[in-house]
Amino acid sequence: MKLYDMELSGNCYKVRLLLSLLDVDYEQVAVDLLNGEQKSAEYLAISPKGQVPALDDGGTVINDSQAILVYLAQKLKAEQYWPADAATQAQISYWLFTTANEIAHGPCAARLVKLFGADIDYESATARAYAVFDLMEAHLAEREFLVGSRATLADIAAFPYIALSGDGGLSLADYPNIGRWLARIKALPNFVGMPGVS
Numbered sequence: 663m664k665l666y667d668m669e670l671s672g673n674c675y676k677v678r679l680l681l682s683l684l685d686v687d688y689e690q691v692a693v694d695l696l697n698g699e700q701k702s703a704e705y706l707a708i709s710p711k712g713q714v715p716a717l718d719d720g721g722t723v724i725n726d727s728q729a730i731l732v733y734l735a736q737k738l739k740a741e742q743y744w745p746a747d748a749a750t751q752a753q754i755s756y757w758l759f760t761t762a763n764e765i766a767h768g769p770c771a772a773r774l775v776k777l778f779g780a781d782i783d784y785e786s787a788t789a790r791a792y793a794v795f796d797l798m799e800a801h802l803a804e805r806e807f808l809v810g811s812r813a814t815l816a817d818i819a820a821f822p823y824i825a826l827s828g829d830g831g832l833s834l835a836d837y838p839n840i841g842r843w844l845a846r847i848k849a850l851p852n853f854v855g856m857p858g859v860s
């Protein structure tokens with residue numbers, strides 16, 4: 663299994679995190695985003711949007727970090743992370759889509775501005791970030807994990823850009839439930855960090 667990867671990408675990190683939690687060996691292929699390698703003809707043949715992460719599992723290519731998480735959990739029969747029943751899968755999907763929307767346009771976008779100088783409206787990203795923090799803080803008031811009583815793909819997807827929110831100049835000081843949730847994920851066996859998450 664080959665993961666097209668970039669060390670500082672939170673989207674790549676969520677895939678590395680799941681692979682580590684599941685104790686799966688894989689090959690990392692670094693894509694040089696800072697020099698535009700993701701838009702080369704060779705890489706566009708793998709990822710039509712020219713983005714990381716992408717996964718190549720023996721010729722089956724999967725793009726998009728959320729799609730890769732679902733693929734891996736289903737393929738590797740990681741029932742804890744992607745249980746078989748329809749209602750739980752729908753609840754997990756709610757957080758996968760929240761990650762691809764509110765978290766991507768909030769804390770992830772704020773980090774892109776602060777760390778990489780992206781041309782994104784920082785004030786709008788900050789407002790969106792705190793709105794999704796409010797949503798999660800309330801949701802986690804009486805729960806240990808986002809869905810059910812154990813970590814699932816919902817937590818793995820949402821974790822990186824919430825944990826990296828300090829990189830985007832955001833503070834979680836007023837969000838104690840989120841703080842405890844981050845600590846629970848960091849305590850999972852085989853947890854692995856990335857620069858900015860330890």
Ligand SMILES: N[C@@H](CCC(=O)N[C@@H](CS)C(=O)NCC(=O)O)C(=O)O
Pocket residue numbers: 671672673674695700712713714715725726727728762
């Ligand atoms: N929805 C996609 C977003 C992927 C994405 O935005 N990847 C960034 C790195 S975190 C990227 O490849 N950016 C380079 C570019 O768009 O040119 C996912 O979750 O995988």
